[in-house]
Amino acid sequence: MKHVAIIMGGYSSEYKISLLSGNVVYQSLDRSKYVPYRIHLFKNKWVFVADDEQEYPIDKNDFSIIYQGKKIIFDVVFNAIHGSPGEDGLIQAYFELINxxxxxxxxxxxxxxxxxxxxxxxxxxxxxxxxxxxxLNQGDVIDTEAIIQKVGLPCFVKPNKSGSSFGISKPKTSExxxxAIDKAxxxxxEIIIESFLEGTEVSVGVINYQxxxxxxPITEIVSENDFFDYEAKYMGKSQEITPARISEEVALKISEITKKIYIILKMEGFSRSEFILxxxxxxxxxxxxxxxxxNESILPQQAREANISLAALFDNAICLALDKS
Known part of the structure; x- marks a missing residue:
């Protein structure tokens, strides 16, 4: 039986989504193979949360816990933290340091x-x-004329390092x-301002499977809102159609590009890339x-379409992590 620490929470606005993801992983793991632990990582505390909601501190020296009088060192960590520190390299560097x-x-x-x-x-x-x-970096002079000349209107203003569409706007005027810049x-x-691309939004998951x-399979995103914002993503204000309503030829082109990106970047584990067609x-x-x-998230939807259950998806990720250790 492998002891699996499922890390969730995090330091960013995405912590609530991360807790939902982490709990789905916790519920889905095969109890005949794994002993899962819910680990909450927040700026003010790193704790193991037992089923009775009691909290036990993490020893950051070796990422262990003392539980029921015994020291538990985990065999593997399942990372379900969106945003910092789970998605920006901080926790990966820490785990590499402690092996x-x-x-x-x-x-x-x-x-x-x-x-x-x-x-x-x-x-x-x-x-x-x-x-x-x-x-733009905070403190830079904001030259709206130069921005509009380069990217046009409407455009998208995004925080450079955030997820779940927090801080994103689609301004249509210079005011x-x-x-939008203040919001980002x-x-x-740091901010990235991008030209508006008129087309179909698609999301493509890539995994290392076995x-x-x-x-x-590719998902087409049809937002009820002006774009695929937080409401559209998490509050039912969008349609996510898997497989996407695109030709086989276009689907093949997107799949090839997405796989190429995964390989160029020497990716491991899960990835989900967003494109405008x-x-x-x-x-x-x-x-x-x-x-x-x-269960409602895009990558699990795509896995289901490929006949991969959540339990199989998560089991595969853990097996690969253990194999490369």
């Missing part, structure tokens, strides 16, 4: 993909298409642009390395 196997990608890949503008810069030389972008700065001190890179050409928006893992 703890975990289900997510390496610390460099996590840091790179969390930073939208750095990731897009790395991929552009490989021919990966992206929106036209303009970058709205300034408001509440989430991050030792092979596998692209999952413009006249059949995929433009990359971002990649998530700890995508949502609830």
């Amino acid at each position: 703890m196997p975990h289900t997510s990608c390496g610390y460099y890949q996590a840091a790179l993909t969390m930073n939208k503008r750095d990731m897009l810069s790395v991929l552009k030389p490989y021919g990966i298409k992206t929106a036209i972008s303009y970058y 709205e642009l300034l408001t 700065y509440l989430e991050d001190n 030792g092979e890179v596998k692209v999952l 413009v006249n059949g050409e995929p433009f990359l928006l971002e990649m998530n390395t700890i995508p949502g893992l609830t």
